[in-house]
Amino acid sequence: MDLAAADRARLERIIADRNSRQKHVYRAKIVLLGGEGLGSTRIARAVGKSEPTVRRWLTRFRAGGVDGLLRDATRPPGKKPLPKSTVERVVHMTLHERPPEATHWSARRLAQAVGIGHGAVQKIWAAHGLKPHLVRRFKLSSDPQFVEKLRDVVGLYVDPPEHAIVLSVDEKSQIQALDRTQPGLPLKRGRAGTMTHDYKRYGTTTLFAALDVLEGKVIGQCMLKHRSQEFIRFLRRIDRETPGGLDLHLILDNYAAHKTHAVKRWLARHPRFHLHFTPTSASWANAVEAFFSQLTTQRLKRGAFRSVLELHRAIDAYLAEHNANSKPFVWTKPVHAILDKVSRAKQALESVH
Numbered sequence: 001m002d003l004a005a006a007d008r009a010r011l012e013r014i015i016a017d018r019n020s021r022q023k024h025v026y027r028a029k030i031v032l033l034g035g036e037g038l039g040s041t042r043i044a045r046a047v048g049k050s051e052p053t054v055r056r057w058l059t060r061f062r063a064g065g066v067d068g069l070l071r072d073a074t075r076p077p078g079k080k081p082l083p084k085s086t087v088e089r090v091v092h093m094t095l096h097e098r099p100p101e102a103t104h105w106s107a108r109r110l111a112q113a114v115g116i117g118h119g120a121v122q123k124i125w126a127a128h129g130l131k132p133h134l135v136r137r138f139k140l141s142s143d144p145q146f147v148e149k150l151r152d153v154v155g156l157y158v159d160p161p162e163h164a165i166v167l168s169v170d171e172k173s174q175i176q177a178l179d180r181t182q183p184g185l186p187l188k189r190g191r192a193g194t195m196t197h198d199y200k201r202y203g204t205t206t207l208f209a210a211l212d213v214l215e216g217k218v219i220g221q222c223m224l225k226h227r228s229q230e231f232i233r234f235l236r237r238i239d240r241e242t243p244g245g246l247d248l249h250l251i252l253d254n255y256a257a258h259k260t261h262a263v264k265r266w267l268a269r270h271p272r273f274h275l276h277f278t279p280t281s282a283s284w285a286n287a288v289e290a291f292f293s294q295l296t297t298q299r300l301k302r303g304a305f306r307s308v309l310e311l312h313r314a315i316d317a318y319l320a321e322h323n324a325n326s327k328p329f330v331w332t333k334p335v336h337a338i339l340d341k342v343s344r345a346k347q348a349l350e351s352v353h
Contacts, residue, residue, distance in 0.1 A: 163247065209292070226257065
């Protein structure tokens with residue numbers, strides 16, 4: 001095979017370049033050896049490749065020169081792609097149809113209905129961003145004063161008044177003192193920790209909590225019930241544990257115990273207390289809910305308590321640890337962004353129904 005001087009120089013540069021891809025290097029060696037008059041058997045033995053491979057790249061060089069060695073020929077796919085009509089049918093059935101006697105499609109069930117593999121269904125779902133196995137819960141507030149209450153509450157978070165303390169107050173009721181019927185196995189490599197599904201119940205308690213928005217500390221007290229009497233007791237504790245010369249702005253939900261005549265009479269005798277109520281069905285606007293979520297996840301969910309007293313001690317210890325490492329609560333969502341999202345949700349619901 002005749003090899004031009006320019007091609008030989010270019011092939012040698014490919015071999016000498018440390019950044020060259022290895023497949024380009026062995027292809028260049030095949031052509032150089034072919035230019036020296038070696039047969040395919042000897043070239044294959046020298047480069048460690050098969051004779052069909054040697055003949056393929058010699059043929060490719062004759063047809064396309066050095067550039068032909070640097071690009072791979074396209075190969076047809078192993079399987080034919082699904083027809084567009086099949087993909088559209090999978091998407092349409094996922095969005096607008098339900099399987100018989102079921103609430104949503106599984107990949108295998110839909111694949112059986114369409115007549116394709118379940119892996120193909122999973123790829124179509126991924127390409128179109130469809131997740132029929134997941135569902136998100138929501139609740140739109142029907143409070144006629146939603147906008148006014150939301151602006152009031154968010155305003156306290158973002159721009160708290162001077163010479164005042166903003167407290168997010170709520171109750172976490174029905175906290176159960178549960179003990180497992182059998183001891184679980186500890187966490188180890190390759191195996192998650194275990195706990196029995198059944199339990200023994202030793203009673204319940206209610207945690208009253210007030211989160212200081214600026215400091216992140218929590219005033220907490222456990223009580224057996226959560227009536228207006230217990231709420232007034234907790235207000236007295238807040239009164240004792242906060243500086244007397246500051247106004248107190250309390251953010252609460254619309255629980256009936258917060259609005260009884262007894263509570264109103266107590267508030268009339270303590271004018272530094274100012275109550276601000278979140279919109280109905282908008283617990284997400286109350287900052288202390290995030291603290292309750294952390295308490296549940298980090299201390300209560302996997303805990304074992306043999307009495308209500310032991311549960312109280314665990315909660316008090318968690319409160320002490322939290323207050324020792326407290327961080328300020330920061331509200332990041334502006335009111336107009338929340339209202340825009342609520343408006344879009346209402347429009348979507350109206351269009352569906």
